[in-house]
Amino acid sequence: MAIIGRSLTKRFGSFAALDDVSIEVPAGSLTALLGPSGSGKSTLLRVIAGLERPEAGTVELDGVDVSGQAAQKRGVGFVFQHYAAFKHMTVRENVAFGLRVRKRPRDEIRRRVDELLELVQIAGWADNYPAQLSGGQRQRMALARALAVEPKVLLLDEPFGALDARVRKDLRLWLRRLHDEMHVTTIFVTHDQEEAMEIADQIVLMNHGRVEQVGGPRDLYEEPANEFVMSFVGPVNRLGDSFVRPHDLELRNEPNGKTTPGTVERVVHLGFEVRVELVLEDGREAWAQVTREEADELNLTAGGTVFVRPRRTRVFESAN
């Protein structure tokens, strides 16, 4: 079911968390709301869920204006960063909660909960309390709880934010696979561009309560709308008025007329990738990302001179 937000505005005191934001999330997609902290991404998610009331604007779920509806009536599944587990209930009771408040028959609840616990791989923990689960398990429980009521849309607020790096990577791939099976329209909030690019079909990049760009991971990386987008979705060097990705900086030992000379400050070996830190002619710092082989061929040493040519650059009108 598609989600549409129109001209949403939300203020906290004098701070504009959402400044006339409009978004469109296609049915069945997995969309990331990406942005630095304070960009309004969580607020937007909470407005869609009905947990915050916007001062202006409307929210439509599947073509129905739900702006006046309380969270209770919207039929959204919401997953919180810190799980929001019901501490006094077992895992099974947590997952069953939505079905129990809907007064579903006992055996139907049992069946559905068993199914979901299996799906999120915590069936063996059904009678434990959330406090006895690891962070990753708790978040999977929270997801099962949200899915139990067959929500029209699934909203996840930094779902992996409180987990350590390993678990985080596993879980996000798992979420992607789960989404491919279930096709529930899903929005997840993250400040991690890698996470967004890895699993989202569509990324909504936000900054200062506004949407900077909407597009697929590749669009944002290859065709950034402005300097902010370009530097947020990947590393970037600035050369004069133009911006260039470190892997788009070509290094040569000899000048060829289009190059500018630079001094190698440091060579960092990161396995396959080698990071070459440079100071250019005009005193500006930059870094180039080259392969191990390229670095070996160039015979780079700190203090040496290389000649630099950007393969592709971008210039934004708002720059300067």
Next chain:
Amino acid sequence: MHKWVLRFLGLSYLGVLLAAPVGLVFWRTFEHGFGPAWDAVTTPDAKHALTLTVLIAAIVVPANTVFGVICALAIVRRRFPGKGLVNALVDLPLALSPVVVGLAFLLLYSRNGWFGNWLTDHGIQVVFALPGMILVTIFVSLPFVVREVVPVLREIGIEQEQAAATLGASPFQTFRRVTLPAIRWAIGYGVVLTMARSLGEFGAVSVVSGHIVGKTETMTLQVQDRFQAFDYVGAYAGSVVLALLAIGTLLVMSLFKPKEATR
């Protein structure tokens, strides 16, 4: 060494200030055997005083529990004008001397008081009667449930309640299934304190009750009256009954206590 000094200091403090006086009351009560003490607490007036004390507690405790939970929810979960004032007013009974409270109610409800005239005209007797005693007891024991519940509500935060809402729970279902189980213990402690305070209230009740033996005399008032009449066994026996009521409350409380809370 250090540890033993601390332990000794702690235990002697408790011993001298808590255990010794209470123990002494028990000792004095049963000094001449069980009989006289039993006789002292089974006179018709003593039975009436006990009934009255329990009756007042039975009305005050539920009233202040319901009010306390609603008030705590309002203070923690809502934003409304005058919230700071409400928060401060809740503490007023702790700061105000009970005698002052009693006098204030006397001024309001006695024959020439603000509400007193109207009430007397309609045949309602508040002061020197049960309603006044209940009102002042509610007043003095009002803060306990609120003060126990507020910090727990703050600590559990709002996310579990919001999660319940997104799962389709109505505000009442959310309260009953999510909030109430989380604050159950705080309410329990608040109830014990409220109960202790309403059983033991003396100052305010003393002022508004008029000490009418067999009518408006509670246990605490009776203990004082008997003491002043040199009926020491009677006074001590009454005290023991009050102490047993308090101990009973604590016991009932700890029976319901979950295992994790005792850990």
